[in-house]
Amino acid sequence: MQRSYAHRVRACLDLKDREIFRSLSSPSRVQDFLDSLPINFELAGETSYSPVEVLRHRTAHCFEGAVFAAAALAFHGHIPLLMDFATRYDDEDHTVTLFRQRGLWGALSKTNHPILRYRDPIYRTPRELAMSYVHEYFMHDGRKSLVAYSQPYDLSKFSPEKWVSSTGSLDWLMQRLAKSRYLGIAPDSSLKSLRRVSDAEIRVLDIEEWPRS
Secondary structure (H helix, E strand, O other): OHHHHHHHHHHOOOHHHHHHHHHOOOHHHHHHHHHHOOEOOOOOOOOOOOHHHHHHHOOEOHHHHHHHHHHHHHHOOOOOEEEEEEEOOOOOOEEEEEEEEOOEEEEEOOOOOOOOOOEEEEEOOHHHHHHOOOOOOEOOOOOEOEEEEEOOEEHHHOOHHHHOOOOOOOHHHHHHHHOOOEEEOOOHHHHOOOOOOOHHHHHHHHOOOOOOO
16 A cells, blocks of 8 residues: 555656655655755744645745655655644644654654754654653753654545645644644653753753754
8 A cells, every 4th residue: 555655656746856755765864854954934924835845945844844754755655654742832842754664663853953853763662752752842941841742643644646745835734633643641740740951951952953044
């Protein structure tokens, strides 16, 4: 089935885009490509670019990068899986792309900070991988803010034309993902007693890969 879906992904791309996706033949290469894209600060308004629109604009934020990575994996016959992280009300969610190698899970991630980044495929389950982000997910006041993660969300339930090569906004996909099933990282009583991170760790939040200017 995934081989058939990969053919459909390839068929919806033009020749130039197909060559780019063909070169992204491993999760590491996909991550390197994501890292090379300037961060999308959405200075002209909120966007939800599809993978082909990411290639047109040569920029991406976390959700756009995750969907692009999922498309690149699907192009090469992998299942396109997203995982979304839900946070406290005053922090921002984050989305990554899941992949498996030799039976273990890893994640691709687009971010502008040293945290919440790529995960090597060393995790036995999606939950184990999700928990690796808990300590990194904190705010400038030191509070750890991650509260839940989505179950792997399979994009192959949608036609490639709907999300890979679409020229319209993928807001609908963000909404679908947000309505999928989430699992809590710990009981509320445990979350309330999480230790705040140190001042040295908080300073990491001021490091940006791509300056806003």
